[in-house]
Amino acid sequence: MRERFKKWWEQFIRIMASMKTAITLLIVLGVVSALGTFIPQGQPQTFYFHAYGHLTGSLITLLSLNQLYQTWWFQLITGILSLSILICGYQRLRHVNNLKSAGSLLLHIAVVVTVIGSVWSLGYAKSFYLEIPVGEKVALAEHGLRDGRLGLKDFKVDYYPDFQPRQYASQLSLKGYKGKNYEERIAVNHPLKANSLKIYQSSWGWVMNLSQLTPDSAKTIQIKDKNTYRLQAGMDVRAVFIPDYAEESGNIESQSPLPNRPHVWLTLLQDGKIIDMTVLAPGEEAQLGLFTLRFDNYSYFSGLQVKEDPGVYLVFAGFILLILGILARYWQLFFPPKEV
Secondary structure, three states, X not given: OHHHHHHHHHHHHHHXXXXXXXXXXXXXXXXXXHHHHHOOOOOOHHHHHHHHOHHHHHHHHHOOHHHHHHOHHHHHHHHHHHHHHHXXXXXXXXXXXXXXXXXXXXXXXXXXXXXXXHHXXXXXXXXXXXXXXXXXXXXXXXXXXXXXXXXXXXXXXEEOOOOOEEEEEEEEEEEEEOOEEEEEEEEOOEOEEEOOEEEEEEEEEEEXXXXXXXOOOEEEEEEEOOEEEEEEOOEEEEEEEEOEEOHHHOOOOEOOOOOOEOEEXXXXXXXXXXXXXXXXXXXXEEEEOOEEEEEEEEEEEEEEEEEEOOOHHHHHHHHHHHHHHHHHHOHHHHOOOOOO
């Protein structure tokens, strides 16, 4: 029995250490990964029924092709490939006696680290866009992250003399992300970095707070610039922010993008057709059709792109090991010996 097991084990090691095995697994992993680029990942089941038909959609969800990089069999292929390369590297470790052979070992390790990091990123990286008004906070768990609460403390826009935006920046606070707190001013190309999380400045705009008044209550309405809000079936209100209202011009227009004379232009729509409109300053109210609306206040909102990539550091480590391995393996090409 022991001899049989020993024979089986030697055969297993021989197969796993084979270059043919590693290349075959790499091809399989590449084909499966390519499949994941053609099939949209992470969509609800109804999306695949609608896009591919009921039979194909059912097959996609049954085989978890909609979450390909998180499936047990995809990770099993990755694990076997990594094991094959590690065994091959271990075989070489016994023969490491110079810089060239050490470089070859580093190349094997680099491939394993890079593959694991890439698969980790493909399966568990998350990216989403959100908009936060000044003074408000968002729980990142609502967008698929494990923890953290993101708040916008302040927002500033810097303009050129012709009032074109020069730069815009958000003062962010990130509380309780992996047990740590962060506070940082971000701008375009200057994101907040917290471990494997990055938050990029993407866009900005205005948001207005209105109140829908009745004899008994006041309902708060938050609406972004140039958006609509459903008041009741078939009835909508559209809000346009006018930061510097030029009342004397006789037109509904803004003299500049600076909030010197802030007003809101409200339009009441019935089934998409205009039936009433008004312009209000902060604190003013007006009757639009059957509705009484008050303009309470306004603020900026910041559009943020949030990305979490847990495998990025492993990929970087793999590339560093790869460079070191190439330098060690082919050092004579980079530093040829001087002729005597």
